[in-house]
Amino acid sequence: MGNIDNIISVKKLSHEFGTLSVLKNLNLEVEEGEFITIFGPNGAGKTTLMKIMSTLLTPTYGTVRINGFDTKKEPADVRTQIGVISHDTYMYQELTAHENLEFYGKMYGLTGNNLQLRISDIIKQVGLKYRANDRVGTFSRGMRQRISIARSVIHDPKILFLDEPYTGLDTHAAITFERVLHGLKSDTTKIMISHDLERGLKMADRVMILAKGKFLYSKHTDEIEDLDAFKRSYEELVGEL
Amino acid sequence: MQSFLIIAAKDLKQEFRTKQMLNSMVFFALLVVIIFSFSFKDIIYNTEKVTQLAPGMLWITFTFAGMLGISRSFASEMEDGCLDALRLLPIDRSSIYVGKFIANCIIMFIVEIVSIPAFIILFDYPLSGANIAGLAIVAVLGTIGFISVGTLLSALTVNAKTREILLPVIIFPVILPMLADAVAVTGLILSGASVFEAAAVAKIRLIFMYDIVYFVAASLLFEYAIEG
Numbered sequence: 001m002g003n004i005d006n007i008i009s010v011k012k013l014s015h016e017f018g019t020l021s022v023l024k025n026l027n028l029e030v031e032e033g034e035f036i037t038i039f040g041p042n043g044a045g046k047t048t049l050m051k052i053m054s055t056l057l058t059p060t061y062g063t064v065r066i067n068g069f070d071t072k073k074e075p076a077d078v079r080t081q082i083g084v085i086s087h088d089t090y091m092y093q094e095l096t097a098h099e100n101l102e103f104y105g106k107m108y109g110l111t112g113n114n115l116q117l118r119i120s121d122i123i124k125q126v127g128l129k130y131r132a133n134d135r136v137g138t139f140s141r142g143m144r145q146r147i148s149i150a151r152s153v154i155h156d157p158k159i160l161f162l163d164e165p166y167t168g169l170d171t172h173a174a175i176t177f178e179r180v181l182h183g184l185k186s187d188t189t190k191i192m193i194s195h196d197l198e199r200g201l202k203m204a205d206r207v208m209i210l211a212k213g214k215f216l217y218s219k220h221t222d223e224i225e226d227l228d229a230f231k232r233s234y235e236e237l238v239g240e241l
Numbered sequence: 242m243q244s245f246l247i248i249a250a251k252d253l254k255q256e257f258r259t260k261q262m263l264n265s266m267v268f269f270a271l272l273v274v275i276i277f278s279f280s281f282k283d284i285i286y287n288t289e290k291v292t293q294l295a296p297g298m299l300w301i302t303f304t305f306a307g308m309l310g311i312s313r314s315f316a317s318e319m320e321d322g323c324l325d326a327l328r329l330l331p332i333d334r335s336s337i338y339v340g341k342f343i344a345n346c347i348i349m350f351i352v353e354i355v356s357i358p359a360f361i362i363l364f365d366y367p368l369s370g371a372n373i374a375g376l377a378i379v380a381v382l383g384t385i386g387f388i389s390v391g392t393l394l395s396a397l398t399v400n401a402k403t404r405e406i407l408l409p410v411i412i413f414p415v416i417l418p419m420l421a422d423a424v425a426v427t428g429l430i431l432s433g434a435s436v437f438e439a440a441a442v443a444k445i446r447l448i449f450m451y452d453i454v455y456f457v458a459a460s461l462l463f464e465y466a467i468e469g
Binding site for chain 1: 244247251254258259305317320321323325326328329330331332333344430
């Protein structure tokens with residue numbers, strides 16, 4: 001383990017797909033408990049950055065440390081520290097919500113009563129106790145995304161990565177999703193990728209704009225006047241909305 | 242519980258609930274045996290001739306039915322990004338391979354348990370207890386080799402649009418040496434030879450070695466097969 005002052009430390013990170021340079025010398029420091037939203041146009045490198053931070057991709061250059069663990073050298077240790085919510089829910093359609101959570105819980109080493117209590121607790125938190133024994137394939141998109149939150153936090157991770165979690169959610173489902181997300185432990189660090197400027201801004205402590213593989217903007221939300229001001233900054237930097 | 246056992250249990254629970262693979266594999270295997278029984282109806286009561294044809298018929302049935310299952314082995318992991326979820330777990334990647342391997346083997350054994358009696362009944366084939374035990378040993382060993390390679394190649398081709406076509410094309414050249422020995426030793430056993438006879442032991446030993454090589458190599462290579 002290295003320096004753990006910041007829970008996430010990205011240093012001189014670059015990533016290339018063949019000759020295409022997707023991320024260019026990125027640096028990022030995230031404090032414990034911070035909620036950061038990263039915005040950016042399509043092809044900016046947001047998902048690549050998320051994949052590297054969550055160990056799904058190995059960076060071409062640079063280092064990423066998650067709670068002191070190097071994603072290249074200690075990926076298994078990193079994986080115990082993180083939870084990932086994506087637009088894919090990572091749920092098995094033919095298994096019930098309870099069976100899905102039981103499977104993931106066991107894979108994180110939870111057993112017996114501890115596992116059952118944890119499942120019962122988080123399934124209640126996401127408001128799906130009444131559907132616990134129904135197959136996930138019968139759930140609506142919003143319900144699947146809520147059960148996906150339960151899956152991602154079953155091992156009580158220190159960091160939660162959210163990759164476009166609002167994709168496919170209607171307004172009501174998105175509000176419910178936000179409520180559930182807010183109900184999580186406040187010291188969980190959250191990094192979210194989103195296209196939704198309003199929601200992303202409202203949820204975050206800090207917002208960043210990534211375009212053409214570089215961070216062009218980083219500000220704490222209390223320094224931003226309002227949504228319109230942020231939209232103007234976004235348009236100036238990215239040139240589209 | 243070991244993570245590979247948890248994965249195997251999850252796969253089997255999904256499969257026994259939907260029976261997507263199992264139904265089609267069992268149905269296909271029975272169909273193949275029935276078609277063979279019609280094609281060779283003139284020799285059904287000629288045990289000697291059936292013995293000559295049976296090893297090939299049985300292994301064609303097993304491997305072709307197995308192809309149906311293996312090509313679907315990673316399909317459930319592709320729905321809703323579940324393969325990424327497995328890759329995000331703090332476990333050795335080879336555990337995913339071993340879990341899938343165990344689940345696939347169990348499903349194949351079920352297919353074999355159904356198709357061997359079907360063959361015995363339709364061909365009115367006399368098999369002693371010792372023959373059945375010998376056949377079971379060869380079927381288990383041959384299946385292990387087939388599934389070892391098949392599970393790896395299924396992961397490798399899971400993103401290919403033409404995986405149903407691609408998989409048989411790449412799997413059979415790899416397993417051919419093992420399959421040839423499995424067919425040969427099945428022939429010996431059906432001819433009444435004991436599994437402890439020198440000729441059978443030599444072949445079984447070879448199949449066993451193939452199994453070890455395939456399994457070890459596949460579990461080591463699996464990590465690269467599922468890299469994004």
